[in-house]
Amino acid sequence: MLSVDVAHRVGEFHLEARFDTGSGITVLVGPSGAGKSLTLRLVAGIEEPDRGRIVLGGETLVDTGQGAWRRPQDRRVGMVFQDSLLLPHRTVLENVALAVRNRSKPRRRDEAMRWLEEVKAEEWADRHPHQLSGGQAQRVALARALAGEPRILLLDEPFNALDPPVRHRLRLLVMDLARRRQVPALFVTHDATEAFLLADQIQVIESGIVTQSGTPHEIRLRPRTAYAAELAGSNLVHGVARDGRVVAGRHVLTIADQTAAGPVLASIRASAIAIHRIEPQGSSRNIWKTEISHIEHLGERVRLGLGSPLPLTAEITEEAAAALDLQQGAEVWISIKATEIGIQGEDPEAVADD
Amino acid sequence: MMWDPLRLSLQVTACATLIVAVTGIGLGYLLARRPFRGRALVDAIASAPIVMPPTVLGYYLLVAVGRNSPIGRAWEAVFGSPLVFSWQGAVLAASVASFPFCLRSARAAIESIDRRYEDAGRVMGMPGWRVATQITLPLARRGLLAGVALSFARALGDFGTTVMVAGNIPGRTQTMPIAVYDAVQAFDYDRAGILAMVLLAVAVTVLVVVRRLERSAV
Numbered sequence: 301m302l303s304v305d306v307a308h309r310v311g312e313f314h315l316e317a318r319f320d321t322g323s324g325i326t327v328l329v330g331p332s333g334a335g336k337s338l339t340l341r342l343v344a345g346i347e348e349p350d351r352g353r354i355v356l357g358g359e360t361l362v363d364t365g366q367g368a369w370r371r372p373q374d375r376r377v378g379m380v381f382q383d384s385l386l387l388p389h390r391t392v393l394e395n396v397a398l399a400v401r402n403r404s405k406p407r408r409r410d411e412a413m414r415w416l417e418e419v420k421a422e423e424w425a426d427r428h429p430h431q432l433s434g435g436q437a438q439r440v441a442l443a444r445a446l447a448g449e450p451r452i453l454l455l456d457e458p459f460n461a462l463d464p465p466v467r468h469r470l471r472l473l474v475m476d477l478a479r480r481r482q483v484p485a486l487f488v489t490h491d492a493t494e495a496f497l498l499a500d501q502i503q504v505i506e507s508g509i510v511t512q513s514g515t516p517h518e519i520r521l522r523p524r525t526a527y528a529a530e531l532a533g534s535n536l537v538h539g540v541a542r543d544g545r546v547v548a549g550r551h552v553l554t555i556a557d558q559t560a561a562g563p564v565l566a567s568i569r570a571s572a573i574a575i576h577r578i579e580p581q582g583s584s585r586n587i588w589k590t591e592i593s594h595i596e597h598l599g600e601r602v603r604l605g606l607g608s609p610l611p612l613t614a615e616i617t618e619e620a621a622a623a624l625d626l627q628q629g630a631e632v633w634i635s636i637k638a639t640e641i642g643i644q645g646e647d648p649e650a651v652a653d654d
Numbered sequence: 655m656m657w658d659p660l661r662l663s664l665q666v667t668a669c670a671t672l673i674v675a676v677t678g679i680g681l682g683y684l685l686a687r688r689p690f691r692g693r694a695l696v697d698a699i700a701s702a703p704i705v706m707p708p709t710v711l712g713y714y715l716l717v718a719v720g721r722n723s724p725i726g727r728a729w730e731a732v733f734g735s736p737l738v739f740s741w742q743g744a745v746l747a748a749s750v751a752s753f754p755f756c757l758r759s760a761r762a763a764i765e766s767i768d769r770r771y772e773d774a775g776r777v778m779g780m781p782g783w784r785v786a787t788q789i790t791l792p793l794a795r796r797g798l799l800a801g802v803a804l805s806f807a808r809a810l811g812d813f814g815t816t817v818m819v820a821g822n823i824p825g826r827t828q829t830m831p832i833a834v835y836d837a838v839q840a841f842d843y844d845r846a847g848i849l850a851m852v853l854l855a856v857a858v859t860v861l862v863v864v865r866r867l868e869r870s871a872v
Contacts, residue, residue: 346773372776385774389792398788448779480758 301484302326302452304340305351306362315339315508324500325478325485329492331527335508336488344379345372357451366411376401377482378445380458384437386429391426392416393442393488399447415443418481419473435466439473446477453478453485459494464528471497492531496520504528522644523567535612537566541643551610553586556638563646572640573614575604576633586636595621595628602626606634657737657835658825659849664811666741666829670748674756675802682760682801683786687772699704699766701754708751712810712818715747719819744827751815752808756801759816764790801866811853 302321307314315335320329328336343354345361353363355371356377360372378399386395396412403411416422421439429437438458445453455474459467459621475498478485489495495502504512504519504527512524523529523564529536530646539548541560546553553566580587593605602621604614616624626632684690685697703711719725723738729737737743767790776787791798813831820827823837830849837846 341773344773344777346777370775373779373781376779379774379775379777381770381774385768385769385771387789389795398775398780401779442777606670646870 302343302486303355304339304343304352306339306349306354306530308342308347308349308351309337310338313508315342317342317505317508317510319503319510319513321503322486322501323482323484325475325487326501326503327495327499328486328488328503328505329490329495329531330505331501334490334505336490336505337456339505340379340456340486340488342375343452345370345375361648372650374647376448376451377454378448378450378452379454380438380441380445381458382457384429384432384441386432386437386440386444388429390428391425392421392427392429394434395429395440396444396447399444401448401582404585412443412447415447416440418446419443433466435462435470438462438470442470442473442477446481450483453483455485455487457490460489460491467494470544474498492533495531495559499530504531507594516582520569521567522565522642524565524644529567530613532567533570534613535568537568537610537612538646539564539566541566544638544642546643548610551588553610553636553641554638555641555643557643559646560643565644565646566642567642568601568612568636568640570613570615572636573606573612574635575614575616575620575624575626576635579633580635582635583637585638586641587633589631589633592628592630592632594624595626596651606632659675659830660829660852662744662825662828663830666744666748667806667810669745670752671802671806672747673749674739674753674805674809678753678801679760679791679798680757682757683764683790685757686761686764686789687786693721699750700757703751704754704758708845709810709818711751712815715750716814717818719743719746720780738819739823739827741820741827744829747815747819748809748812750804751812755808756805759801759804760794760798763794763801765768767793774775796867800864801868803860803864807857810856 301323301536305318313335315338317335317339328337328339338347342349348369349362351364353365354361360368361375363367376565393409393412396415397408400408400411403516408640413425416425419439419442421436421443424432424436424440432440442630459470462470471494474485477483487498489499499516502514502516502519503510504525506525506527512519519528520532523532524535526536537548539553540547541555541562541564544558546555546564546566555566573646588609591607593607596603601615601617601619604616606612606614606627681700685693707775709786716738717723719737721730721738737746771789772785775789780788811831813835816829817832822828822832828836830853834846834849834854837849
């Protein structure tokens with residue numbers, strides 16, 4: 301659908317983004333300053349890349365090699381920004397009507413009303429943007445982005461500033477719209493929950509480079525970078541595999557895969573690490589004693605930092621944490637089943653180019 | 655006779671303000687949003703009337719559009735009478751003298767607009783001129799109005815430039831500030847006082863309006 305291969309420099313920052321998206325929702329996820337918004341602006345045509353090409357549905361939007369350039373107003377993309385950017389001097393309906401393409405003036409208002417109904421914002425049609433809450437304004441911004449019948453929807457962290465319940469409702473609305481209206485979407489976020497909830501495909505971008513592409517399932521199972529692992533609620537351990545074992549520094553992990561050999565990345569989901577007060581008896585092959593280096597309460601879940609011999613992050617429920625009476629500095633036993641450890645070859649080329 | 659200067663001043667100032675509003679906002683938009691070569695030079699020349707003594711500005715205008723200059727001859731050929739020492743000449747003088755006030759306000763107002771509104775407009779499919787007329791200028795409207803109001807006040811109060819280009823012909827080019835001077839010269843302090851009061855009232859009103867516009871623009 302969308303194919304991006306661009307290089308762009310802004311001051312000291314280098315973006316070298318290369319990825320393709322399919323139908324459905326592609327989430328571009330990365331830490332702040334990774335180049336996510338810039339990538340979106342390049343696709344929209346707000347910025348012109350130094351080098352490279354962007355193709356949307358077979359049409360070249362920009363190709364610096366050929367000198368091809370489509371102006372933003374001719375690209376037929378719909379964009380939702382972090383703030384709604386609704387024009388303050390126009391009503392909600394007029395704001396949406398401005399985005400309707402190829403219609404006579406009276407038809408534009410009808411069309412705009414239809415899109416407001418689509419996002420359940422028709423009640424506010426005659427209001428001015430300053431009379432809307434943040435969530436309502438983003439709903440209208442979504443209607444406006446869709447009103448141009450875009451070939452792709454670009455969403456730049458659209459729900460960041462909203463309260464969690466509102467944010468969640470809008471996420472569901474985006475999913476529903478993308479599926480029902482068959483509009484592919486490129487959704488930028490740095491929020492792991494949002495990324496895994498929305499994505500059909502995930503592109504992980506760090507420091508201007510796409511470090512991993514895959515389905516949410518693939519990223520969760522086999523994150524390739526420390527950031528992707530954190531995103532997936534997982535731990536990434538570099539080691540060398542041989543005969544069903546991975547040697548990671550001074551520690552040895554037992555794995556289920558007997559055939560893995562050479563440098564590997566082992567991923568251990570934070571929730572797959574069991575915590576015990578006394579030495580556990582059972583089938584787990586990886587059992588060792590460690591210390592809790594810090595405790596983070598995240599509402600229903602508790603995140604534990606585990607110390608030597610192998611620093612890991614574990615996540616357990618609040619109930620379990622209470623039952624175990626965990627304190628910072630407490631000694632605990634941990635167990636990890638061999639089958640819970642994901643193994644993939646460590647190939648720096650693949651990491652950089654994927 | 656008493657109200658001739660007022661009528662003439664309003665006529666000249668209205669025309670000058672209209673001209674300045676259109677050209678000042680237009681050039682202000684170009685300077686703020688469409689970088690071009692020689693931008694700094696255009697900005698410097700357009701702003702010069704602020705720092706130039708009004709009579710010096712008037713002198714150069716007189717030279718530029720006098721009866722022997724190409725512009726002056728062309729004007730005379732088309733309209734049948736000279737541009738200098740006519741009310742149209744006064745309009746020219748007031749326009750040039752007040753132009754930079756509108757230009758600078760307009761430019762600052764447009765530069766302060768969050769560009770992402772315009773980006774959003776373009777991505778929505780609006781061509782450049784529609785982005786300018788439907789997004790940029792409406793968002794900047796308070797700053798633009800403040801600039802126009804300042805220019806109006808400057809045009810209404812112009813003395814030095816107007817007197818050089820249009821002279822002091824009662825009923826034809828004698829605007830209010832010139833009439834005040836004329837009345838004082840003739841020791842007619844009553845007349846001067848009334849005219850001065852009217853000018854002062856207009857000036858204070860404009861100041862209040864501009865302050866309001868600028869404060870609510872933030």
